[in-house]
Amino acid sequence: MLKACVCNSLSKINNLQPVNGEFYVSILDECAKKIGIINKNNDIIIPVEYHSINKTKSNNYIIEALPFDKQGFDLIKKVSLIDKFQNIIVPFDKYNEINNFEGGNLIVEKLNSNKETEDFNNSKYGLIDERTGKEIIPCISVSY
Numbered sequence: 579m580l581k582a583c584v585c586n587s588l589s590k591i592n593n594l595q596p597v598n599g600e601f602y603v604s605i606l607d608e609c610a611k612k613i614g615i616i617n618k619n620n621d622i623i624i625p626v627e628y629h630s631i632n633k634t635k636s637n638n639y640i641i642e643a644l645p646f647d648k649q650g651f652d653l654i655k656k657v658s659l660i661d662k663f664q665n666i667i668v669p670f671d672k673y674n675e676i677n678n679f680e681g682g683n684l685i686v687e688k689l690n691s692n693k694e695t696e697d698f699n700n701s702k703y704g705l706i707d708e709r710t711g712k713e714i715i716p717c718i719s720v721s722y
Contacts, residue, residue, distance in 0.1 A: 597633075598633075599617065599618060600618075601615065601617070601618070602615055603615065603616055603626050604626075612627050612629070613626065613628050613630060614627060614628065614631070615639075623662055624639055624641065624660070628641045628642060628643055629642045629643055629644045629655065630642040632678065634659075634684065634708050635678065635682065635708065636682060636708045637661075637662060638659055638660065638667060638708060638709070639659070639660050639662070640657060640658075640659055640676045640677075640678075640684075641657065641658050641659075641660060642655055642656070642657050643656045643657075643658075656671070656674075657675060657676045658670045658676075659684070659711055667709075668686075668706070668711040672686075673686040673688055674687050674688060674689045674701075675687035682708045682709065683705050683706065683707060684705070684706050684707075684708050685704075685705060686704050686705070686706050687701050687702070687703050687717075688701065688702045688703075688704075689701055700719050701720070702717035702718055702719050702720075703717060703718065703720050704716050704717035704718065
């Protein structure tokens with residue numbers, strides 16, 4: 579799994595928020611705030627190492643990691659879709675954004691990037707099945 583930052587010690591639990599029988603746990607470490615999920619028996623559902631976590635309608639999780647460079651600056655966020663057993667449905671390197679939608683589907687975004695100029699234009703959007711991660715509508719450019 580992708581960790582947002584390599585740190586040796588956890589300074590403290592910042593927050594514990596109950597949500598539908600689960601607890602969203604956030605901690606502050608030397609680098610950033612990290613979030614995970616435990617159940618009422620203190621079993622880890624999602625490790626406490628992500629920037630954000632959103633539960634989908636089919637009880638999967640959209641997780642977001644913010645990798646850091648050597649100077650501690652955020653790089654482009656990475657998103658993934660996993661189930662409650664931490665099985666990967668959509669890997670981190672496939673999309674730049676995953677959002678809840680209707681009918682068991684998720685909206686996804688891919689960025690077309692030019693790494694040499696750091697120009698991130700012409701996003702492409704599509705629709706995937708929330709349970710399998712398979713594309714229903716392939717990512718296409720959208721003009722405004």
